[in-house]
Ligand code: SF4
């Protein structure tokens with residue numbers, strides 16, 4: 001049974017629950033409501049395509065090649081109609097590189113015309129000056145440019161040669177067009193976590209907002225995990241840095257660090273299947289963007305009853321909305337703050353779901369990662385191209401975003 005919330009955004013105050021700023025009392029009431037699940041997801045990510053002109057080594061969806069079974073334009077429109085009926089007021093569109101789909105701008109316009117706001121994530125390759133002006137003129141579209149370092153050397157080692165310059169160019173176009181508050185999104189790795197001050201300065205320079213997310217061992221990230229995930233000392237530095245900067249957006253990324261003391265702003269619980277879910281390019285619905293695996297597939301928008309039935313009636317989501325066992329973390333005095341960490345991070349490092357987070361700040365996860373590595377589940381899908389790509393700037397075919 002899901003709790004009724006007429007407008008999932010009414011209490012959030014912002015279009016996406018990146019950083020919920022609430023009193024402790026409201027926060028705990030809201031957290032209980034969220035744990036039981038809501039009538040509609042607050043944070044719905046929709047990966048429109050697995051096609052991508054980059055091949056980032058940590059890509060959570062192992063993107064590269066388009067899946068021939070992708071939802072058609074009319075199927076995607078039908079999903080948007082359904083989201084409108086469910087009062088999902090905001091979706092996060094990603095991929096792959098979503099702007100590669102030839103109907104991307106049409107679908108963005110279709111969504112906003114139907115009262116569904118859009119935030120889309122892009123590597124910036126198709127944000128030229130004209131597109132930036134169109135985006136700046138819309139009240140219902142937000143943009144998130146992904147980079148993975150404050151300089152080309154750090155970023156391009158992860159995202160591919162030339163990708164830093166292209167992302168910077170896109171940021172410049174958005175800034176010049178007067179688009180304030182677009183997001184610069186950075187996955188925190190061992191190699192860029194020391195650059196948070198420079199990243200903050202970059203966001204300030206472009207009149208943008210900084211969004212830091214946690215590196216999870218999903219997709220190709222499972223293979224690059226050991227090389228890229230932050231050290232314990234770096235996690236502690238990041239925690240203190242974030243405590244001083246509640247304006248930096250983090251979503252549910254770092255609640256495992258709240259075991260270090262004062263809780264960080266943001267969503268302090270795993271919202272998978274409760275307030276968060278993902279629709280993938282072929283319409284399959286997963287509990288969250290970081291668990292693309294059959295075990296966390298709840299159904300498909302192509303099934304009878306569509307997305308609404310999956311969200312409200314799937315067995316998997318009902319299970320995730322039940323109180324979860326604290327398992328091995330039960331005796332830890334920090335469980336209320338840390339909640340045992342991220343389900344996806346545990347799953348793809350071979351740790352039981354009721355075990356500690358692989359990056360547990362008390363050090364309980366690491367020995368398990370090392371002993372469990374043989375039993376690590378493989379990601380269910382891999383759309384990687386067979387050979388790494390060199391970045392090529394592609395000109396947009398149809399980038400008209402109707403006002
Ligand atoms: S599994 Fe991890 S990434 Fe997914 S919703 Fe839960 S905490 Fe967030």
Ligand code: SF4
Nearest residue numbers: 329332338356357360
């Ligand atoms: S033992 Fe579990 S609850 Fe305690 S800090 Fe580690 S992951 Fe969090």
